[in-house]
Amino acid sequence: MEFLFGVAVLFGIALVLALKSFGINQEYERGVVFRLGRLQATKGPGWFWLVPLVERVVKVDIRTITYALDTQETVTRDGVAVRVNAVLWYRAFDAAGVVTTVSNWQSAIVQAAETAMRDAIGQSDLDQMLKDRTTINKRLYEILTTTCNRWGVEFDAVEIKDLDIPAQMQRAIAREAEAIREKRARIIKAEGEQEAAAKLSDAARVIGEVPGALELRRLQTLSEIGIEHNSTIIAMFPTEILEAAKRIAMPATSPS
Known part of the structure; x- marks a missing residue:
């Protein structure tokens, strides 16, 4: 009886160990297997079996992780204090490297990203930001990629989200933008006046070369005024008619 009881106990222990040694990885999980403390293999999605009391597994999620960094206060290259935050998209591409290279790899990524963001902003001017x-996003991405690839982590994207600058600097930027717009408006107006003057000079040259052109323009102006306003119009004789009348009158009044 005692023998049967001992066999049952041993069988129960073996069954429990067997069940504990059996595991399943989801499609987005990888299992890093250690045998007596030494790295053995990385198990993919699906079921896996471990040697009881000899092997253990550490699971790693390989899906893309989105993390919003806390707002950091730093100084740009031209000495302006700014407050910025950023969003990270990263994932573990080497499960074994993530487990064996760095402790608490997600916390390490956050700390590296905060440091890299301060470095990237310190190398940039406010106007550039x-x-x-x-x-700046590209520079931040390159810094993080160089740092974190050796940990088995790669970044899909890094984006600066918000940028807060002091109120005094905001007013200065607004004044600068207003001055630039005013300068642009004055330049456009001057260019328009210059173009109009050139067109008027060309028109005067054409009218001077064709004597009848001035009279035709005068008649057109009179017709436009008559259409737009119901008023009395006083028009002077054309200069050409007066000059012709003078030439005709001069022989008749000359002494014989």
């Missing part, structure tokens, strides 16, 4: 944020 306001106008060309893509370049």
